Amino acid sequence: MRAAATILAPVIALALAGCESQPQVTFTDVSVTLPDDPIDLPEGPGRQAVLENCTACHSPSTLLQQPRVSREKWESIAAKMIEVYKAPVDEAAIPAIAGYMVAVQAAGADAD
């Protein structure tokens, strides 16, 4: 993480030169460094199941930003990740994952 991500190749020259026919377009090599994605999930039952099955693909920040939905909805979302996106989610962990999300969202709602 640490402060601003840097552009390694800041000069992305696009030479719009020439006047006769087509302008010349120059493509340069480009490289960027993206910020890290820290794992920051509140403590609670099922947290480990979420870390093991969800956070490799989903930012914790994104998980925690979702609107409050039912346990059944979270279970169906986890099932969709297996069926559609072939995510290596342990099916036996789904109740724990759904339980964690419901509890975290309820705690968030109480805090509002």
Next chain:
Amino acid sequence: MADKATQSQSGARLTRRALIAGAGGAALAAPVLAQELGRMIDLGLPGGPSLRPLQPAFPGKRDMIVQRIRPPLLEAPMGVFREGVITPNDRMFVRWNWDMPTAITAAEHRVAVGGAVKAPVSLTLDDIASAGEHVEVVAINQCAGNGRGLSEPRVTGTQWGNGAMGCAKWTGVRLKDVLAKAGVKEGATRVRFAGLDVPLTDGAPQFIKSIPLDIAMRDDVLVAWAMNGEALPLLHGYPLRIVVPGWFSTYWVKMLSTIEVLTGEDDSYYVAKSYRMPARPITPEDKDFDTVSITTMPPRAFITSHADGEGVALGKPLTLEGIAMGGDAALARVDLVGEGWEVPCELGPDEGPYAFRRWRVTLPAVTQDLAKIGVRAANATGAVQPDALNWNPSGYARNVIERITLVAQ
């Protein structure tokens, strides 16, 4: 995390073990995110959670709402739209479905043109740039899910406010000139695009999208390399992206690497199963309904001069300003609407049918609170923004009139 980035760049897929190891390592290494984030912005999402950080910083980006760090989802704060019609590159929203490479070697990049073509070709960037006349189009790039977070009842997915949109001048060659390099065969129906972003897991659907052949052959559908006169930033799809003016940005495939001409329907996941909405209006209780692909954009308008709840001077004239768009056709008119009244707005300079256009209206005097006012855009085909949300389970194509209340004081 570094390992994971390296793996995804090299195209290797993650195994379950690697996924767990990656998550565990990051958990140990990472301190508390929220405390590092500093400045937050409130998107006003009904029922919350509504606060979003404006950090961490991303390369070439300034003060963006961070909806997701990996793969990046960055939203423009609405203040970006207060002036002009062009969205600066450092304020344009960013949306990736899957991780993308973080480095591009220009000399090695190729665009494969294949499928139902006379002679498949593999084109260099110079081949693309010399494929035809260079064309500039000013067009709005808007996520199909823009405004999803404002849906009531709420729906899951990226919880965008209304800032997953922007308007830029795109430069490139016509897609049809690139297709001509390979020669489209008789019987072609659609043209499909793939980029360098690939799924993390084996078997997950690649993010590929297709458009009908007649759209692909339009004079303003581009293979673009520049955005507002600069090379496409990597986060916007360097070196090349598709531009389909009037269509939602899901079709504007970034880091273009493959163009495939199809002869039938497209049964790939992101066309046949995802990015779809009900064929007819539904209620949140409806479960079984036919769906259609989201394609063209409907008209929208926004008040940018004032925020909800802001005070305005009682007895004084009031000027309101903002932006509007016609969607897939030119903007025809914008009206300021309240409860039981409406006033036509004056339109600003016309930058083309697919661009934002500014509007402005002056009320002679504020006599009371301006409750639930909004602006309503209509386009040249007669499409008008509706009073009620066209609710759908994925929160696509929001274009309900956005209303605010201004308090006379």
